[in-house]
Amino acid sequence: MIHRRQRHWRDRLWSLIAKAYDYPLLQRLVYRPTQQTLLRNLATQNVFRILDVGCGTGEFTLALANMFVEAEITGLDMAQGMIEEAQTKVANAGHRLHFAVADAQQLTCSSTCYDLVTCTNSLIFYAHPKQALREMHRVLVPGAELGLVNLVMPAWARTLHLPITGIHLPTLREMENWCDDTGFRIKASGYVHPKMAWIFPFGYLVCTRLVEADLNDPMPFSDIKKCPGEVGRQGITAENISRCMIRPRAQKWEFR
Numbered sequence: 712m713i714h715r716r717q718r719h720w721r722d723r724l725w726s727l728i729a730k731a732y733d734y735p736l737l738q739r740l741v742y743r744p745t746q747q748t749l750l751r752n753l754a755t756q757n758v759f760r761i762l763d764v765g766c767g768t769g770e771f772t773l774a775l776a777n778m779f780v781e782a783e784i785t786g787l788d789m790a791q792g793m794i795e796e797a798q799t800k801v802a803n804a805g806h807r808l809h810f811a812v813a814d815a816q817q818l819t820c821s822s823t824c825y826d827l828v829t830c831t832n833s834l835i836f837y838a839h840p841k842q843a844l845r846e847m848h849r850v851l852v853p854g855a856e857l858g859l860v861n862l863v864m865p866a867w868a869r870t871l872h873l874p875i876t877g878i879h880l881p882t883l884r885e886m887e888n889w890c891d892d893t894g895f896r897i898k899a900s901g902y903v904h905p906k907m908a909w910i911f912p913f914g915y916l917v918c919t920r921l922v923e924a925d926l927n928d929p930m931p932f933s934d935i936k937k938c939p940g941e942v943g944r945q946g947i948t949a950e951n952i953s954r955c956m957i958r959p960r961a962q963k964w965e966f967r
Contacts, residue, residue, distance in 0.1 A: 761827045789812065823853065883902065
């Protein structure tokens with residue numbers, strides 16, 4: 712009951728914040744640099760269905776639409792106010808962009824139906840971040856990418872936890888461990904501004920959902936290629952995976 716009440720007030724708070732979320736200075740100093748770093752590290756081939764988790768007012772979702780011009784993109788957020796703001800931006804984006812209210816920790820869409828999942832600056836606000844990662848893992852096609860950007864803390868502050876607001880502030884290494892524990896293989900990680908991490912502590916991760924062959928192979932990925940379309944060991948490509956899997960069409964979420 713207490714958890715449900717905290718969640719209710721937290722969602723109402725973010726709905727109120729939504730009106731100021733697109734403030735130019737905030738976007739230019741915080742959100743845009745972190746999101747652009749993530750975009751530069753994502754593969755760009757064989758991406759046709761994208762899920763943007765914790766999309767806020769949809770600024771990064773629109774950036775994904777501009778980068779992946781043939782992809783169908785769904786943006787989700789728990790705060791009704793955020794989604795209402797995002798909906799006002801859909802008119803110019805065409806029919807391939809959708810927004811809906813949903814909980815990242817309990818996604819209702821089918822498994823293995825997205826070629827890319829992104830989550831920027833929202834993972835720390837979930838009551839159970841690893842459960843959210845498990846859900847992102849479930850909806851991804853094996854071998855496809857997860858892109859994360861998150862506020863992180865230096866090692867000396869790794870025990871920092873604010874129970875009133877439900878904020879979890881991991882170190883970059885702890886965020887990597889979260890991904891390892893939930894079935895991902897890390898391809899790239901680092902700080903958005905390495906020389907300024909002590910005052911701008913944002914870390915990014917690009918991971919792939921492990922394919923079946925990888926789950927049975929304890930050896931490290933020494934031969935992973937970072938080129939677009941390569942999603943596992945040499946010879947395992949997105950094209951090969953798609954041939955042996957039937958992927959359900961990405962579910963269209965109803966706005967409520």
